[in-house]
Amino acid sequence: MNLSSMRIFDGGQQFLHSLLRMNFTGLSGQIQFDVDKNLVHPAYDVLNIGGTGSRRIGYWSNYSGLSTVTPEVLYRKPPNTSVSSQHLYSVIWPGETSIVPRGWVFPENGRPLRIAVPNRVSYLQFVSKDRNPPGVRGYCIDVFEAALNLLPYPVPRVYMLHGDGRRNPVYNEIVQAVAEDRYDAAVGDVTIVTNRTKIVDFTQPFMESGLVVVAPVKEVKSSPWAFLRPFTFQMWLVTGAFFLFVGAVVWILEHRINNEFRGPPWKQITTIFWFSFSTMFFSHRENTVSTLGRLVLIIWLFVVLIINSSYTASLTSILTVQELTSRIEGIDSLASSNEPIGIQDGSFARNYLIEELHIAESRLVILKTQQEYSSSLHLGPNRGGVAAIVDELPYIELFLSASTCAFKIVGQEFTKSGWGFAFQRDSPLAVDLSTAILQLSENGDLQKLNNKWLTHADCSEQVNEIDHYHLSLKSFWGLFLISGIACFIALVVFFYNIVCQYRRFTPEDGAAAEEGEIQLARPRRFLRSTSFKKLIDFVDMKVDTTKEMIKRKSTDIKRQGSPSSDGHAVSPS
Incomplete structure (x- = not known):
């Protein structure tokens, strides 16, 4: 590289003194240094560069900091470096937006x-x-x-x-x-x-x-009416109604052909009730004869089997599982009372109960440890304790895992x-x-x-x-629907057959017309009531009797309409 031909500059001190003695105005402003070798009144333009262009959004100087006023003007005023005076014109960020982008740089x-x-x-x-x-x-x-x-x-x-x-x-x-x-x-x-x-x-x-509520609980003693608890009230009501409904449907379907479903009115009513509820234990003594009756009964016995099995399982669970109860049912009953409430020290539950639920601050008791939780709940409000504790679910679950089963969460999680x-x-x-x-x-x-x-x-x-373990109607409505549809179809088919038989049983329109003026003189209401009464009597009539009467009537009609030996029809006497 021929380093020997290079010359060494040894006038550094003289050059430094020359720079420090400079005092002129250049393109960037005044060029002058003080005794500490710092630039006098240094100032810069703050530029917002976007794409290929730029725009000036302010100035900076060590005299007044950031500003939208030129430093030369500020030099003639007292220095002001307050935060309120530090501002620039709006900045256009990448993406042509004025919103400051999120950014974070880890310290180096x-x-x-x-x-x-x-x-x-x-x-x-x-x-x-x-x-x-x-x-x-x-x-x-x-x-x-x-x-x-x-x-x-x-x-x-x-x-x-x-x-x-x-x-x-x-x-x-x-x-x-x-x-x-x-x-x-x-x-x-x-x-x-x-x-x-x-x-x-x-x-x-x-x-x-x-937030949840935890309160002391006590064991519930067995009730003499515990056998009613597996089903809700609606479930008991609908089940009882279906027992009677199915019994009535089977009676209608069997009444005309089964002697066990006939007799005096009081006996028939007794039969309906007995047959209805005896199916619960599959111990009904009446046999079904008709096809429709057997179809309805088979579907209903399947429903009864499911209901019995569910009832037995639910009752067993209720009598086996320990049940505890508390007089505090949740945050609503706790807030409406005037009893003291325990809260954890430092928890946000304090502000929530006061500001959102408007509970008096005097009712809140600060508890610091889990031991204070247990002792306060055991003492109760009458002996200087608390009626319940409001705290976050993770704390309460941990508290219950370390304590006996004398406490439990009551009500629902309300936040x-x-x-x-x-x-x-x-x-x-x-x-x-x-x-x-x-x-x-x-x-x-x-x-x-x-x-x-x-x-x-x-x-x-x-x-x-x-x-x-409480069973509601929504768990069984499908079974009841199937049974109800089966009963409806069976009744429709049954009454269709009844109407067809009744039309064959009633007199022909021509024969009725022979009564002439007497027939026309009858009131229409009387005719309708008479026809309905005949229909009811026909339905109540045993099917064998009905068939025999229809057969006899057909024979009479044929005999009356057959021609005599002289070629004339035989008229009735």
Whole structure:
């Protein structure tokens, strides 16, 4: 490279002094340096570049910061670096939009994420302090660590306990600290509620939650009317009505041909009732003769078999399963009373009960530990305890798993929410971790962590399932519909045959016309009533008698219409 021919410049100090003595105005403004070798009044144009063009949206100078006024004008005024005066013209972002895009850049100085963790004193299975690294442990921590392991990039982090360790921290304060940049995130049993989502971003919920009521219960003693409990009132009513209906249908179908369904009126009514309810035990003594009657009876006996089997199974379950009851039926009955209500220390349930349900704050009793939960419920409101406790479902399930079966959840879950990890607004970690939590849920790892840390009591689930053994009409309406259709079809066929036989049994129109003026003089109403009475009498008549009368009548008609020996028809006398 022929380095020997290169010359060495040794006038650096002289060149530096020349630069420091400069004082002129160039294209970028005044060029002058102070004694500290800093540029005097440095200023820049702030440009908004879009495509191939650009537009100036303001200026910057170390004298006044960002502004839309030229620095030369501001130099003649006192310096003003307040936040309210720092503004530029509107920026046009890529995509020709004025909306500021979401963006997040991890710090390149190596500072790890500051993660706030609640320093709890109760329900330590969810999150608690630990002597070993990383300093915290619990179900929520394991879920967070498992989700971070699924991210395609490393996330340096340090866990910072929030709270004094003597009582549960206020979770609204933790979320507010994240919003104020005192923490980068909050990891723990943080409930996603509306006022929190306004200041931070939450991940996808990793645990379903909601407020429930737990109250002391006592065992229900067996009732002498327990045999009625397997069926609801509507089920008993419809079943009894169908027994009578099917009995009446079978009586109609068998009355004309079966001597067991004939006799005096009181005997026939007794037969209907006896036959109806004896089918419940398959002990009916009357035999069905007609085809239609047997069809209806076979379908009905199948329905009775299903009903009997279901009733037996339901009654066995009710008498076998322990049933507990409480005078508190749910949040409505609890809110309408004046008895004290226990809530967990630091929970959002306090604000919800006061602001949403308008419950007096004086009724709320702060409980710090699970032992206080149990003792307060055992004491009751008359001895300084509480009538019930309102808390989130995961806590209550854990409390019931560690206690005896003297308490249970009453009523329904009256709020729907979940637990999530809180991050500062516009953090991409909230989106990426939501995807990771969904992946944990789909591959079963989330359930495995749940089984590792959390257990549930069998008795709390068993006593709440007692209502499932009550059978309602909606479980059997299909069977009743089939039986009803069969009865309807059988009755239609039966009455069609009756009408056909009755038309053969009644006198011909021509024979009736021989009565002449006497027939015309009769009132129409009398004719109709007489015909209906004849029809009823015909239906009540035994079928053998009917056939014999029809046969005899046909013979008489033929005999009356046959010609005599002289060629004239024989007229009736």
